[in-house]
Amino acid sequence: MKKKFSIWLLIVFGLILLLAACGEKSQEDVLKKLDEKVDEMSGYKAKAEMKMNTGQESQKYKIDIWHKKKDFYRVSLKNDQDEKGSQIILKNKDGVFVLTPALNKSFKFQTNWPDNSSQPYLYQSLVDDIKGDKEAEFKVSDSHYIFQTKTNYQSNNNLPYQEIHFDKKTYTPVLVKVLDKDKNALVEVKFSDFNTKPSFKDDDFAMEKNMTSGDADAPVSTNENAESLTVVFPLYMAGAELAEQKEIATENGKRVVMTYVGEKSFTLIEEQTEVAPTLSSPQEVRGDIVNLGHTIGALSDNTIEWNNNGVNFYLASEDLTKEELIEVAKSVQGKAVK
Structure with a gap:
């Protein structure tokens, strides 16, 4: 009887080991596989x-995300509420750029993007985090x-x-x-397609090609309609109040300068965009790429x-922290409220 019982135990134990071997992968197994991938x-x-719920309005x-090893990236972002076409984050042998093709506008960044911060739409950034x-x-x-x-968001601890x-x-x-401190989802990225064996053309990451890939026929500002500039105000002002609002005539229409005064003062400038007639040199920026939601x-x-x-915005302050600058900028979203 004891012998039969011992054999039974051995069979059961063997089945348990077999089921465990055929079961779910461990956290370490999955991470190793992701790294290999x-x-x-x-x-x-x-x-x-x-979808972003980080500002006053949901965006x-x-x-479209393209990556070619080792350091070539093209991320095209089309906002449903922006009539002026997409923006493109581009990294190639010449540097890191943010392009607005419909306006022929470009920034060149002195930055080590995308390695300097979490990127919720880049595979290797997710694995690195x-x-x-x-x-x-880990769960299954x-x-x-x-x-x-x-x-690892350098300028946003929220x-x-x-x-x-x-x-x-x-x-x-x-x-x-992407979750806030209370584990509420404020950013959600849902992938619909992921091709790990792509083909690329030689100029897919060239600035010239990408600057002509947008909606070149999108409606833009001209001298005739520049006067229609609608001034918008920040809904978050970090305790400051609007002390002065000036309109300045320019060659292309008008520029509005708003001065906010308080414990943390700042200046907000708005100006209707004039499309560059030809591809111009990118504006150099020593700083970071930041998604403001809109x-x-x-x-x-x-x-x-x-x-x-179609409106250029410039926000400056010697008093606001980077996080506060971002919060003020995020709140400037088409609401004409003081």
Whole structure:
């Protein structure tokens, strides 16, 4: 009897070991596979939709992401509420650029993007964030491997966490949720296509080609309609109040300069955009690329510059922190409220 019982125990124990061997992969197994996937790929093309609830109004982007090893990137972001076409984040052998093709406008950044911050739509950035967080949480659903990690947003501490879903068969990202301190999802990136064996043309990452890839026929400002500039005001003012608003005549129409005074004072300038007739040299920026929700901005130590719906915005302050500059800029969204 004892012998039969011992044999039974051995059979049961063997079945348990077999089931465990055939079971779900561990966190370490999945991370190793993700790391191998990044190393093996020569690049990728992906499509995604990004929803952002980080400003006063919800924003939605359609994103095309191209990456060619090792340092070539093209991220096209089309905001549903922007009539002036898409913006493109481009990295090639000449540097890092933010392009607005419909306006022939470009910034060149002195930055190590994308390595200097978390990027919720870039595969290798997501994997690096997981590798860099020794306290990353891991769970498994029927079709996804799910990690929750800390983020690395240099100028925004309001988004400290992210939840990343990878397809269990392909190990490619399916869904990324960027979370606030209370674990509410303020940014959501949903991938609809991910091609890990893409082909590229020689000039796909050239600035000249990408500056002509937008909606060149989009309606833009001219001298005749520059007077129609609608002045918009920040909804978040960091405790300051509007002390002065001046209109200055320019060759192309008018410029509006608003001075806000308080414990933390700042200046906001708005000016209707005039489209450059030919491809002009990019404006040099020593700073970072920052997503303001409604558009992409150029952030330096104490200024942010951006374009939205054909209007140039310039925000400057010696008093506001970078986070406060971003919050003020995010709140300038078409609401004519003082």
